[in-house]
Amino acid sequence: MRSIFLFLSILLSSIAVNAGELSQDDVDKVVKTAPAVVAWFEREKASLSEEALSMVGNATFEGGLHKAFGDAASQNSESMAVLESAATENGFSSYSEFANAADKAYSLLAVNTLMSTSASLISGEEVKNIFEYLEKEGLPADQKEKLQGYLPDMYERLNADPADLPIVLKNFDSFLIV
Numbered sequence: 001m002r003s004i005f006l007f008l009s010i011l012l013s014s015i016a017v018n019a020g021e022l023s024q025d026d027v028d029k030v031v032k033t034a035p036a037v038v039a040w041f042e043r044e045k046a047s048l049s050e051e052a053l054s055m056v057g058n059a060t061f062e063g064g065l066h067k068a069f070g071d072a073a074s075q076n077s078e079s080m081a082v083l084e085s086a087a088t089e090n091g092f093s094s095y096s097e098f099a100n101a102a103d104k105a106y107s108l109l110a111v112n113t114l115m116s117t118s119a120s121l122i123s124g125e126e127v128k129n130i131f132e133y134l135e136k137e138g139l140p141a142d143q144k145e146k147l148q149g150y151l152p153d154m155y156e157r158l159n160a161d162p163a164d165l166p167i168v169l170k171n172f173d174s175f176l177i178v
Helices: 002-010 024-047 050-062 065-073 077-089 095-123 141-157 162-170 172-177
Strands: none
Touching: 024 065, 024 077, 024 095, 024 162, 024 172, 050 065, 065 077, 065 095, 077 095, 095 141, 095 162, 095 172, 162 172
């Protein structure tokens, strides 16, 4: 459970480019590459500068976390080589290409995580997927409206593109098992 939380918290951001162009191939490659990125961060975080850690921490809530990882790693050629290798071994042309795809996918998972927590507090029941929950039969209209009202702000805050939502939802479980 801790690794899922760490995985999601590390990878919860986005840079808004190529809206709605996340493909199944991108998702498959992100799922294969992300564990190596998480492992790199776990190994290297103690040696990262305070500035780099601050940049990564801010990116978690402002968007572009994977880009921030790349920026932090670029201060050390060995670290950057590890990230580049992980990305290219799994089919990306570069770490930057991985970061773009991963940030797009995980920004939507971040929206789900934050909104599911809110829905759980409002409803008193455990909600794992806000998008499925909002389609639930019998959900009180006022509750549904309230939760749906938060989504645009969440998309904006996390630079999430709802156009990529179908592909992320289709692969929801794949992201959680990494």
